[in-house]
Amino acid sequence: MDLTFPPAQEAFRTEARAWLEAHVPAPGTLASLDTAEGFEQHRAWERTMFEDRWSVVSWPAQYGGRDVGIFEWLIFEEEYYRAGGPRRVSQNGVFLLAPTMFEHATPAQKARYLPPMAAGDEIWCQGWSEPDAGSDLAGIRSRATPNASGDGWVLDGQKTWCSRGAFAEWCFGIFRTDPGAERHRGLTYFLVPMDAPGVTVRPISQLDGETGFAEVFFEGVEVADDQILGSVGEGWTVAMSTAGSERGLSLRSPARYSEAAGRLIDLYAARADGDGPQAGRIADDVARAYIDAEAYKLHTYWTASKVADGHSVGPEASCNKIFWSETDLAIHTAALQLLGPEAELLDPDPSGEGQAQPGPWLDGYLFALAGPIYAGTNEIQRNVVAERLLGLPRG
Amino acid sequence: MDLTFPPAQEAFRTEARAWLEAHVPAPGTLASLDTAEGFEQHRAWERTMFEDRWSVVSWPAQYGGRDVGIFEWLIFEEEYYRAGGPRRVSQNGVFLLAPTMFEHATPAQKARYLPPMAAGDEIWCQGWSEPDAGSDLAGIRSRATPNASGDGWVLDGQKTWCSRGAFAEWCFGIFRTDPGAERHRGLTYFLVPMDAPGVTVRPISQLDGETGFAEVFFEGVEVADDQILGSVGEGWTVAMSTAGSERGLSLRSPARYSEAAGRLIDLYAARADGDGPQAGRIADDVARAYIDAEAYKLHTYWTASKVADGHSVGPEASCNKIFWSETDLAIHTAALQLLGPEAELLDPDPSGEGQAQPGPWLDGYLFALAGPIYAGTNEIQRNVVAERLLGLPRG
C-alpha cells in the first residue's frame, strides 16, 4: 500500500495546477451555462482547455487527450476544483458518452465524434428518460422504425430531463427498435443531431428558474445506420455501460466534494459562534460531512487502484451514487445551517464583508438536491445494493 | 382550550400520589418480573394496588375500578411513573384483553374474568404471533376444531412471543376455526387456561438472559364454548380491537417517556462535560428526545380530549406506535451516549458516587429496542400510516 503519488504524477499535478491558475476564468466571469450566453462562454472555455490538451486528459492523444491513467485523471479533477474551474458544459459527452464510445463505437464513429466533443465544438445532451420512463428506464417507448429505403431509421417519441438539451448540438439516447420485445429487449442506441428535421426542443426551467434541461420531441427524424452505437437491439447493454459510468467512478470524481468540504470548514471557522450547544450541533454535522467527503475520495482511490491493477470495478460501485449524493447534500445542508437566516439570499449580503457568502452555497444546495434523484433515484440504488451486494430477492 | 386540570382531577392526583408514595416498593426491592420469584412479587404488588382500588382505575367499580375518565387514567399513570412504580405484571390482561372484553364479552364472562385479573390472581399472557405469523397476523395456522360431543373445541398449534407466558395462568389468542377460509377470515378468539391438559410452555430467553416471553404449544387442548370471546369466526375483528389498543392510546400512556426524559435531563446535567462540540452534539440529541416525549404527551392529551368529547380516536392514532417507540429509543440512546464507555456496565460503577448510574438506562435501552419490533413492526405501521392517512395504494 502506497498512498503517495510518484514524481511523474506530482509533475503532472504541478503542470495542471500552473495551467489552471493561469487560465481558469475569475469567479463570476462566466454566466450560468444554463443560459444561451453562458453556454457559449462555457463552450469557449472547453476550447481553451482543448487547445492545451486539458479537456479530456484520459483520452488517447489522437482524439485530443493525454492518454494518462486513472490517477492522473483524479489529480486533474482535484486541481480543476481547487482552481475553481467552471462547470463542464461538455460533461454529458465527455463523461457519459465517450466511455461508451471507447467500448462500443466503430473506428469511424470515434474519429467522427470524439475530436469535436473534446474541442467543445459539439456539445451532447442525453436522451435517456421519458415521461413514463424515469427510474424505470426499461419502460422506454420512443421508437425507431426502419425507413422506406431500408438504409436508415426513423425516430418518433419524446425524451425528457435532457441536461444541456436546450442548447446542445447532439443527443444520444435509446429507442425501441423491436416493438414486440418486452422492456429491456429490442432497444437500440442512437446518436442524433439536434438540428435534424423533426427534432423539437422545449426547455424546462429548474428550481432556480434556469433552463438546465429540456424535453426533446422526435417526429419522423431520419437517422443513418452509422448513427447507431453498438448493434441494433443491443441498446440496453450499451446504455447500461453509460449508466454505469454515470453512477460509478468516471463521472463522479471526488474533487467536487473534497473542495466543498474544505470550504465548509472555512465557513464554519468564519460563522460558528464557537460556544453553546448550537455550535456543537452544527459542528458534528460539519465534521460528518467533511469525513464523508474524505471517505468518498479514499473509496475512489481504492477503486482506482483495483482498476489500475487490472481488476473490474465490482458490484461495490453500486454504493457510490447513494454516498456521493448524500454527502453532497450533507455538505450543503450544513453550510446553509451555518448561514442561518442569510441562507435564503440570492445575492451576497452587503453587510457580510469578507465572510463566506451564501450565494454559491445556495446554488450548490440546489444542485445537490438533484443528486438523490437523477441517474437512478437513491431508492432504486438501494434496491440494487440489496440485490447485487447482499443477494436479496427481487421484489 | 384549557390545559389545566379541574380541582376534582387535581384531588385525584393528590390522592394517587399520596397512596403511591406510601406503598410503592423501594427501588431494587422486587426481582425482575421475568423471574419466578419476581413474578410472584409483582403479583403481590398488583394485589396491594387492587385492595385500595388502584390497579384498574378506569374500570367500573363492580370489577374493582374507580370508574374514572381518561384524564384521571393519564394522571394516575403520570403519578405511577413519577413514584417509580414497578412494571405491571398484569399488563397484558389489564391493558390489552380487558378493553376487548368490555366491548365483546358476555356479562357472565366479564364477571368471571375481570375481578381476578384486576386482583392479580389471574395473570394473562397473549397468544398472538406464531412462528410464521409475526407482523403478518393473518397468517395464523393454530386451529380450533369442534370436539366430538359438539359442546366445545379442541386447540392445536403453536404460539410464540407470549409475553409473561412462562408464568401466566391464562392465555388469550386467536385460532383458525374455518380451515377453508383465507387469511383474516375464519378465526376465533379463545381464552385458555395455561394449566389445561395439552398446553406446554417453553420459555424464551431475551437479550438480557431473562425469560420475558415463551412459546406455547397446544396439543388437543379442550376448551368450552364460553371460552370464546365474541362469535365464532369473528376473531380477527375482536383481535384487531385489542391490537388497536396495543398500538394506540390505552397501552402507551406517555408517563414512561416523560419520566425517562426528565431523568435524561438530570443525567445530562450530571454527565455532560459542558463545553466542546461533543457536549453540543449530545445536547441536541438530549433536547430532541426531551421534546419528543413532551410532544407525545401533548398528542395523547389531544386524543384524550377528542375521546372525552365523544369523538373516535381516528386514523391519526396509527402514528402513535412509530412515535413512542422511536422516542423511547432516542431517550435511551442519548442516555447511553452520555454514559459513554460506562454504558456497558450491568452493575453500578463503584467509582460513580452519587451520579446517575448506567444500570437502569441499559435495562431501559434493551426494553426500548423491542419497541420498533413488537405490536406490529414500525415498517408495518408506516404502511398503515401511508395507506390510511394518506390514501396510498396497498402494495
Place this chain on the structure above:
Amino acid sequence: MRFAFTEQQLELRGAVRQVLARECTVADLRAMALGDRHGGAGRTHERWSVLAELGATGLLVPQAHGGLGLGELELVGVLEEAGWAGLPEPLLESAGLAAPLMAAADAASNGGAGSVLGRFLEKVAAGEVVATVGGIDVTSAGLVTTTTPSPEVTQGTVVTPRVTGASVAGVALVALNLPGAGWQLHLVEADPDGVTTTPSIDPTRDLGTLEWSPWPHTLIASGERAEAMLSDLADRAALFSAAQLLGLTERMITMAADYAKERRQFGKPIGSFQAVKHHLANARVALEFARPTTYRAADSIARDLADRSAHASMAKAMASDAADLAARVALQVHGAIGYTWECDLQLWMKRAWVLSAAWGDAPTHRSRVLSHAMAAAAER
C-alpha cells in the same frame, strides 16, 4: 382540561381557508414568482382586504382599536391556513408580531385611539396599513439585532437587512442594540426610498433592507422594557412561524401523496412502493406530533405562562423539522418533476426552507429548550 379548538375557532379557520382558496391561487403565486410584482401587488391588495374583512389582520388588536381582540389560538389556525395556501403576504409579521407589540406599547404609554400608536393600530386592524418587524434574530445564546448602526449613530442612518414584507409595509417595528445604550424599539413609518429589495430563493418572498433614522419620536421602548417586548416578539415569532410551517408541511405531504397515487413506474403507482410510503409516513408522523406542540405553545403565550418561551421553542423546533423533512421527502417522491419550476411544489418547498431557518432554526430552539429544562431541573 380540554385540549381542543372551539367551534368558533374552527369556523374562523374554515372561513380563512375558503377565502384563500379563491384569493390565493397557484396562478396568483406563479404570477408573483415570475416577477409580476405589479400584478402580484394588485392581488396582494385584494387578498389583504378580504383577510381584513374576516378580521385576520386585526385578530390580536383590542376591540377598542377596531380589532377582533381574539387570541393566539385563533391566529395559529389562520396561519396554518396561510401556510397551506402559500400566502405570500406578511400576515405573520403584521397581525402576529407587529400588532400585538404595538398594542402593548400603546397600553404601556396609556395611549388610546388618539395616540400615534393607536392610530396606526386601527389602520393595521382595518387592513389599511401593513405592519412588519425587523432588526431582530433568535440565536441559542439569546436575541441579537441585525440592525447595523453607522459608527457615528445617534441621529444618523441605520440599516436593517432582511425585513419581510418590506415593500408593502406602511410601518415597521425595528429593533437595534446600541453599543453601551442597550436595546431600543422604534416605530418607523414607510419610506419607499428607504427600501432596497433583497432577492430570496423564495420567489414570492418580499424581502428588503430598510434604511431609516432613529429619532426620539420613533422610539417606543428602550432598555429592559424593549428587551421584554423583544423577548415576547421572539416567542410569538417562534409560535406563528411554527403554525405557518404546519400548513406548508401538510400541503407538501398532500401534493406528494397525490402525485404518488398518479405517477406510475414499473407498472404500478409509485405510492404502492414501500420506500415511497415510508418516506411519506415519516413526514406525516412528524407533522402529527408538531401540531399539538404548536397548539399548546399558543395557549401558553395566550395565558402568558412562565414556560411560554420553552413551549414556543418546542413548537418551532418540531415544526421546522417536520417542514424540512416534508420538503425533502416531497421532492424525492416527485423526482425530476419536483426539480422543475413548473411543479407547484417548489413554491411551498422554498417557503418552507426559508421559514424553517427564520426566527431560529430547529437546533437553535432545541438548545433554548434544553437550557430551560436544565434550569427547571436545578430548581427541583
Place this chain on the structure above:
Amino acid sequence: MRFAFTEQQLELRGAVRQVLARECTVADLRAMALGDRHGGAGRTHERWSVLAELGATGLLVPQAHGGLGLGELELVGVLEEAGWAGLPEPLLESAGLAAPLMAAADAASNGGAGSVLGRFLEKVAAGEVVATVGGIDVTSAGLVTTTTPSPEVTQGTVVTPRVTGASVAGVALVALNLPGAGWQLHLVEADPDGVTTTPSIDPTRDLGTLEWSPWPHTLIASGERAEAMLSDLADRAALFSAAQLLGLTERMITMAADYAKERRQFGKPIGSFQAVKHHLANARVALEFARPTTYRAADSIARDLADRSAHASMAKAMASDAADLAARVALQVHGAIGYTWECDLQLWMKRAWVLSAAWGDAPTHRSRVLSHAMAAAAER
C-alpha cells in the same frame, strides 16, 4: 500510489479467517456467554495458541523479540477477521496496543532481550502471556485517565476500572495522571487477587477492575514521553477498534441478509420488501465507505504521518456509525427473533455496542477531526 493490500497481507488474513472459523465457533461463544468461564478459558488458551502460531499475537513485535515485525495494515486485516468471528480475547489490546507500546518503551530504554520489557515482549509475541492496557480514555477534549489514585498516593494502591481482558492478562500497561505530577505509564504484572470482574452487557467480554501499586520499577514512562506514548496508543485504539468493528458490521449485515432471504411473511421472503432492502443497503453503504477510511488510517499510523490522529479518528467515527447502524438494522430485520438470547445476532450486536462506545464514540472522534481540520485550515 497503490491503495490495496498485498498478496501476503491477504494471505495472512485468510489464514486467520480459516483458523477462527474452526477455533471460534458460535458454540464456543455461547459456552462463554453462558458463564462457562472455565470451559471458555480453556478454549481461550487454545485459540490464543493458534493465533500465536500464525504470528498474530506478535504481529507488531520486532523480529528481534520473536515477533513478525509487520505493520498496522496486516493487523487491521487480522482484526477485521476477529470481528467477523466474534473473537472474545483481547487481541486488539495485547497485539495492537500493549505490544507496540512495550516495544517502543523498550527501544527508548535501549533495552534488548535481556530487559524486563524485552522478556515480556517475547512472551507476548509467543502467546505465552496476554497483555492489556488500562487507565486511559479518549474524549473530545483530549485523553483522560480512568485510574483513580487514593488520596495519599505515591506508593499506595490505585484502582483502574474497565480493563479489557483483565482476567487473562499477565501484564498490563496502565496509565495514571497524578495531580501535579502529570502522566505516568506503568507496566503492571498480573495479580489475580488484584482483579475484580465487572459484568458487561456483552457476555463474552472479559472486563475487570485492577487494584495495583505504582512503584519506581513499574514506571516505564512519565511526563511528555508518557503523554506521547498514550497519544500513540489512542490512535492505535481508534484504528484497531475501527477494524474490529468492520468485521462485526459485515457479520451482522450478513446474518440479517441471510435471515431476510429465509424468513417469509405475507407470502414472500421479507428480503423482497423494499423497507428491509433499504435498511440493509444503508448499512452496507456505511460499511463500504468505512473500510478504505480505516485502511488509510492504518497506513498513516504505519508511516507515522502528521495527520495520523485525524485519520484514525475518521476511521473510528465511520466504523462506529456503521456498526451502530448495522446493529439496529439487523435487529429490526430479525424482529422478535433478534431479541432473543437464542439468536446468534446478540453476540455480535452487544460486542458492536460496546466497541462503538469504547475508545471514543463517533461524535467524540468527529470533534477531534474537526479541530484538526480547523487547525489545518488556519495554517493555509
